[in-house]
Amino acid sequence: MADTATQSQGGAGENRSPDLHYCEGQAQLQLGGGFFRPQSRPSRDLGVLLARTLPQPLEVLDLMAGCGIRGLRYGLEAGAHGVWVNDGDGDRLPLLQANLAPLAQAGCRVEATALSAQKLLAGCLLEERRFGLVDLDAFGCPTTLVPAALEALQFGGVLYLASTDGRSPTGHDRAAALRSLGAAARAHPASWELALRLQIAVVARAAWALGRGVRPLFSFSEGRTFRVALQLQRRADPQQERLLGLLAHCHGCGEQFSQSLWQLRQWPACACGAAAPPLAISGPLWLGPLQHGPTLEAMADVGASASPQEVAPASVRLLRRLLADPGVPERCWPLAELGRRLGGGPPPSDALLAALRVEGFTALRSGVMEGCFRCNAPWSRVLELAAALNR
Ligand SMILES: C[S@@+](CC[C@H](N)C(=O)[O-])C[C@H]1O[C@@H](n2cnc3c(N)ncnc32)[C@H](O)[C@@H]1O
Ligand SMILES: [Zn+2]
Structure with a gap:
């Protein structure tokens, strides 16, 4: 069974036929005219x-x-x-x-x-x-x-x-x-x-x-x-x-x-x-x-x-x-912010996370927000390591 509908699937606020037939997982159903988001x-x-x-x-x-x-x-x-x-x-x-x-x-x-x-x-x-x-x-x-x-x-x-x-x-x-x-x-x-x-x-x-x-x-x-x-x-x-x-x-x-x-x-x-x-x-x-x-x-x-x-x-x-990310430590930043503050674009993320870990810090890619990372290192040290990688 596919994640398909026999007509345009529509989303919130779109004009959707009340007779729309939709399949998802093992469910086959009519969506009616109310709120539904395939996304x-x-x-x-x-x-x-x-x-x-x-x-x-x-x-x-x-x-x-x-x-x-x-x-x-x-x-x-x-x-x-x-x-x-x-x-x-x-x-x-x-x-x-x-x-x-x-x-x-x-x-x-x-x-x-x-x-x-x-x-x-x-x-x-x-x-x-x-x-x-x-x-x-x-x-x-x-x-x-x-x-x-x-x-x-x-x-x-x-x-x-x-x-x-x-x-x-x-x-x-x-x-x-x-x-x-x-x-x-x-x-x-x-x-x-x-x-x-x-x-x-x-x-x-x-x-x-x-x-x-x-x-x-x-x-x-x-x-x-x-x-x-x-x-x-x-x-x-x-x-x-x-x-x-x-x-x-x-x-x-x-x-x-x-x-x-x-x-x-x-x-x-x-x-x-x-x-x-x-x-x-x-x-x-x-x-x-x-x-x-x-x-x-x-x-x-x-x-x-x-x-x-x-x-x-x-x-x-x-x-x-x-x-891959338990969500701790709680301090989390976009890599783009690092790039903005350094002026040279974001550093290579894998290398930055590895450099932080080598120094004993916890450093992880955020599972919640793509392009973000979390770590427990002082921000000044994060900036130094990122600047060194950008050189
Ligand atoms: C986000 S939609 C539900 C979408 C649905 N769970 C899905 O996965 O497609 C929220 C629904 O809650 C209903 N609703 C809003 N306030 C309500 C309330 N106080 N008690 C019961 N239902 C409510 C609305 O009629 C609407 O259909
Ligand atoms: Zn400050």
Whole structure:
């Protein structure tokens, strides 16, 4: 089965025929006239691979289902035992019911509803219904739904969360960031990563407030949607709270500093001197790992025998990139910034990373932002090594 449609696939806001027939993985369905983006396929492929690694019998809640493609794929490809598919737009319910019909034949129990996510989650709390996977593919910022979505998870269950609010967490709307994330968000050279760390911090704080912990399993973005999958822990790992902190950026020279809120101190003076502008400080945000290697390895294992029709090549590439970079240390820069500051273009990236490692630093290509690298070396040393390589 190919990732194809019999007519133009269309995307958000495009004119698309409601009768469009679309195939992705093992799913064949009608897209209807509502929101659908074929380009988001890697996020759906990763969701299916993740679901295949979760314990059975797996119960899935697809809270903002659109045409129902995620729920359908969780049932058909991950062998979910039960799938509850919901979209707040009541006009989509007949489409959801029709699209999900193949699940009953596959032995998967299906519920389809048209409730607001808030109402649905309140009902789950009252009925003490819990799921192994809650997929929350939201429009905008999902912060208000996070505590209730966590309450709807079994211990060890996963919240797969999307936010399309790119302005607040990337420093473009500081007031909105304070309102929706409870955090300062300043312009930062690795802005997608900053957005993911702010999002994870929101979930971590909500989990801690419930007496639980969280483990980020994977985090990624293409600059438009910010996606994180987090596992709910019955108890937080020891000292997990120390991973909440602040990230500071010197716009004068490019240096970055981080601090845990656990031991908040004065910021060090930046090496670029007294003329340096005040540090741009973002947070509280998550300073810990963005990816969980064992989970990504398990996902890669279950996907290893999949055909390109089942798991798209772009999804395999994304998985490999995430596997190669746990997301720590948290200081991350574009190579282009190095080039700009040196005036001679970016240095050869492999050689720079190798030179940093020879000196005992951790230095990695970012799995989240192409063309970026992370390291724990002083920025002045990074600049020296890069300048030497450019000579
Ligand atoms: C990003 S789209 C979902 C796309 C779908 N998951 C996919 O992969 O194609 C978000 C959906 O959430 C629905 N929605 C928006 N706000 C909602 C709410 N408060 N409760 C339930 N559904 C909501 C919209 O009708 C829309 O179909
Ligand atoms: Zn500086």
